[in-house]
Amino acid sequence: MGGDLYALDFDGVICDSCGESSISALKAAKIRWPALFEGVSSELDEWIIDQMRVVRPVVETGFENLLLVRLLLEIQNPFARQSSVAEGLTVEDILEKWSELKPVIMKEWNEKSNDLINLFGIARDEWMDKDLSGWIDANRFYPGISDALRFASSQVYIVTTKQSRFADALLRKLAGVEIPSDRIYGLGSGPKVEVLKKLQAMPEHQGLKLHFVEDRLATLKNVIKETALDGWNLYLGRWGYNTEKEREEAEGMSRIQLLDLSDFSSKLKKSSDADHSLFGVAPGIPLSTSRSRLLRGSPPSRSSPCPLCPSLVKQKPLVADSSVTIPIPSALTLSLGRRFLHPDPLCPSASPLPFSRERKPFVVSSEARRDPNTNAARRASFSWRRGSKRIESL
Missing domain, CATH: 3.40.50.1000 (HAD superfamily/HAD-like)
Known part of the structure; x- marks a missing residue:
């Protein structure tokens, strides 16, 4: 196979979760070490968040963000220092020596990774519970x-x-x-x-x-x-x-x-099989079919794998320079208007065609056009349709 x-x-x-993970780490750090962060100005908070993007490449597991937040605080605030490594340390030093610094500060701060992992998760959960859209927007x-x-x-x-x-x-x-x-x-x-x-x-x-x-x-x-x-x-x-x-x-x-x-x-x-695109269409190979044939399942001319599962699909390819309408499996999350599981309607794993209240099938329209440079068919656009009414453009 x-x-x-x-x-x-x-x-x-x-x-890119650096913004969210840095803010979540700062929230968690203030819970873990309240005395150290008491009275910290908003300007210092912002500086810490900015520097977290610089040192982000050293992070392997999320809880390390908490360690970095506290270490950056100690670099800037001598009164918060409780480690032997913070004095004179720079963000460049953190990038170069994090694997050496991490065990030292964890020992000196008497911290366990599992405790910090749990706290980091709790801080995120609380943020999501109170402001889900804000948490989502902090990621991209x-x-x-x-x-x-x-x-x-x-x-x-x-x-x-x-x-x-x-x-x-x-x-x-x-x-x-x-x-x-x-x-x-x-x-x-x-x-x-x-x-x-x-x-x-x-x-x-x-x-x-x-x-x-x-x-x-x-x-x-x-x-x-x-x-x-x-x-x-x-x-x-x-x-x-x-x-x-x-x-x-x-x-x-x-x-x-x-x-x-x-x-x-x-x-x-891109499929590993160069002869098949997302819908099992072989670029540059003219085969004809129609919407009615697709919905009925026309007599097979060849077999090819479904792009999204191991099933063999007996099908006829599509003609370039024609508009082809393909049914969406019922497993489609219609509320999102974005996902379908088996784009080839003849795949045996595809679910039955769903219908709207008017008994009009939901379909995906795929327009194939011939590239003037390569003389090959290529997929130009998609759109969700209910009957002839456009719902959403992908």
């Missing part, structure tokens, strides 16, 4: 990511140190995407190298090309150390939380490919 599997980090690959998905996830032709898994419930909430609220819970490996799922081993060992993944996209060079280095993971294609996202020095180092490592955001989005949406 051919195809691709993408294991994606969340923060720094899918979502990188440009093009939402569409890439919606129209991904590959199997997608989320492998993150973020607590799963927060990643799931952001996927639903910001992108209108629902990824099954068994495909989100969050905090508590074990080290990422172990998750990758688990994914590649699953019977249903045998024969797939494996891709792992990260923004932390240190994580990719850990994967390289595991010979059992030699079959994974490794990518460092240039747009994520990494430094120029790390990107330069990655360029000299044969196992790691540096990836631009636009290329990443294209990879997710």
